[in-house]
Amino acid sequence: MAYLLEGLPVEVLRWMRTDRVTRKPVPVPWISPPQGGRPPKHGKEFRFGHSNTSGGCERHGRPARMVSMSPSAIRLARYTKTERDEVSGGVVDPSGVAETDLTWLDKEVHFGVRRQGRLVAHAGLVRVPLSVGAARLQVAGLGGVVAAPDSRGQGLARLVVTAAMEHARSLGIQFGLLFCWPDLVPLYERLGWRVLGDDLQVEQPDGPVTMPLRAMWTSLVEGVEFPGGQARLLSLPM
Numbered sequence: 001m002a003y004l005l006e007g008l009p010v011e012v013l014r015w016m017r018t019d020r021v022t023r024k025p026v027p028v029p030w031i032s033p034p035q036g037g038r039p040p041k042h043g044k045e046f047r048f049g050h051s052n053t054s055g056g057c058e059r060h061g062r063p064a065r066m067v068s069m070s071p072s073a074i075r076l077a078r079y080t081k082t083e084r085d086e087v088s089g090g091v092v093d094p095s096g097v098a099e100t101d102l103t104w105l106d107k108e109v110h111f112g113v114r115r116q117g118r119l120v121a122h123a124g125l126v127r128v129p130l131s132v133g134a135a136r137l138q139v140a141g142l143g144g145v146v147a148a149p150d151s152r153g154q155g156l157a158r159l160v161v162t163a164a165m166e167h168a169r170s171l172g173i174q175f176g177l178l179f180c181w182p183d184l185v186p187l188y189e190r191l192g193w194r195v196l197g198d199d200l201q202v203e204q205p206d207g208p209v210t211m212p213l214r215a216m217w218t219s220l221v222e223g224v225e226f227p228g229g230q231a232r233l234l235s236l237p238m
């Protein structure tokens with residue numbers, strides 16, 4: 001359902017039943033037909049239930065409760081400049097990575113949070129090849145993590161990052177990898193990421209360079225640690 005609503009200017013507040021039919025509090029006397037049989041399903045002793053009630057509560061005489069759903073991350077059908085501007089409020093480089101002068105890889109899969117139809121957080125994901133020592137592996141490259149300026153500190157980054165990593169896990173990928181400025185290391189540590197100690201080389205159009213940002217990793221499989229050895233990203237960074 002969330003997938004179908006994606007892109008529409010709506011927010012799911014609660015799931016509602018379609019109109020229910022209930023008996024009136026004081027039933028109209030009903031006389032059993034001479035031939036017997038089941039009680040009627042239609043007739044004037046029935047009325048439509050109010051759509052914001054739930055059967056269970058009403059049956060016990062308690063008032064029905066309006067439920068407000070907390071935000072959840074959804075997979076986005078697209079993440080173009082329009083969506084980027086929607087989240088960042090038009091800020092061109094919210095992560096401040098333009099000064100690195102690096103060329104970045106587009107993300108393939110996007111997760112976001114919408115509030116009242118407006119996109120307020122995003123995280124992108126792309127599978128990237130990595131060599132660590134003699135080993136080669138595919139990891140889930142996380143990037144484009146951003147929360148709307150007026151919605152920060154409300155757990156939205158946690159939601160989108162978790163959704164992205166759950167997706168990567170479902171694909172059988174063992175590790176997540178990201179790059180960030182040092183001041184964001186504590187934030188990602190709160191989300192279970194760890195700093196990848198050594199300087200890491202990444203590909204650029206003119207050949208490999210040392211990544212000036214911190215590299216961090218997270219395990220997507222319980223108990224599996226990142227392999228030891230010098231890591232090198234065999235693609236553009238994400």
Ligand SMILES: CC(C)(COP(=O)(O)OP(=O)(O)OC[C@H]1O[C@@H](n2cnc3c(N)ncnc32)[C@H](O)[C@@H]1OP(=O)(O)O)[C@@H](O)C(=O)NCCC(=O)NCCS
Pocket residue numbers: 094095096144145146147148151152153154155156157158159179180181183184186187188190191
């Ligand atoms: C970085 C950013 C995405 C964080 O978004 P957010 O929605 O405010 O983050 P959250 O509220 O989900 O915080 C996640 C966790 O980090 C913690 N946290 C937030 N800022 C922190 C900090 N400076 N130091 C340590 N922990 C921090 C939060 O308390 C929360 O932990 P908790 O869930 O255990 O309480 C947001 O500030 C932003 O969009 N910045 C500009 C873009 C950017 O720099 N993106 C990062 C690119 S790598």
